[in-house]
Amino acid sequence: MLGLIVNEKIICEKALADKYIEGKPMKIIRLIIKKYLNEKLTKEQVFEKVDNFMKEIYKDKYNKSYWKKVISDSINTVSKYNNYNLINIEKIDIYKEELDIIESLNDIRLEKLAFVLLIYAKINKIINPTSDGRININLAYIFKESKLVSDKKLLHKLVDIQYILTSKICDSTTMKINYINEEGEVRLTVFNLNDLNPITYYLEYKLNETYNNCEICASRFKQKSKKPRKYCNKCAKEIDKEKAKERMKNIRNFQ
Ligand SMILES: [Zn+2]
Helix, strand or coil, rough: CCCCEHHHHHHHHHHHHHCCCCCCCCHHHHHHHHHHHHCCCCHHHHHHHHHHHHHHHHHCCCHHHHHHHHHHHHHHHHHHHCCCCEECCCCEEEEHHHHHHHCCCCCCHHHHHHHHHHHHHHHHHHHCCCCCCCCEEEEEHHHHHCCCCCCCCHHHHHCCCCEHHHHCCCCCEEEEECCCCCCCEEEEECCCCCCCHHHHHHHHHHCCCCEECCCCCEEEEECCCCCCCCCHHHHHHHHHHHHHHHHHHHHHHHH
């Protein structure tokens, strides 16, 4: 889900195994610190581990004195967390009562939005069990995940009918989702929580659409024909390009 990390454990293990950090390193460094604190290493031991890891990444360009401060500060920040468990959310269960409330909106755009908000609230509840269920997510992310063009009027409507509670709607708003249940009869399970995938479970359920997981990038794509496809459009195009290159190479070799 955009704006939330649901698989800290996988991201952390991958960075350590590949000795590679994608994008900005701070988030990953904090995850690695959390992992080692969870394994009961002392702050000094954690420092040494992270320092070595960063050295392996930056090699000759490693600025020891700069990173010394960054790593020490991060260790101090992370050591104040309530717990050091790495988040690893594999699925989100949706209950019958929750789906009934969403479906009773009887407007597919509102339903999609309400479904995505519910997933955000449920993930948030797992990440912060002591929170009161409020979420604070960038609105652009919420609309993207809902596969909707940004339209605050839709959110206002959900506020009007008290599906969500919020003081005012700006670009990033704290909202409370009123139709989340603590327990119930599971009607739908969302397994693929990667960006932009959860909404496809609702579309499958509601519109009888069929989605497959791409064998390469694991994103879910709509199954349009009877013959099942293995790859999403993007990956299929990449494969075609590679095949074309191969063919050209063979032609050249033949001449
Ligand atoms: Zn793909």
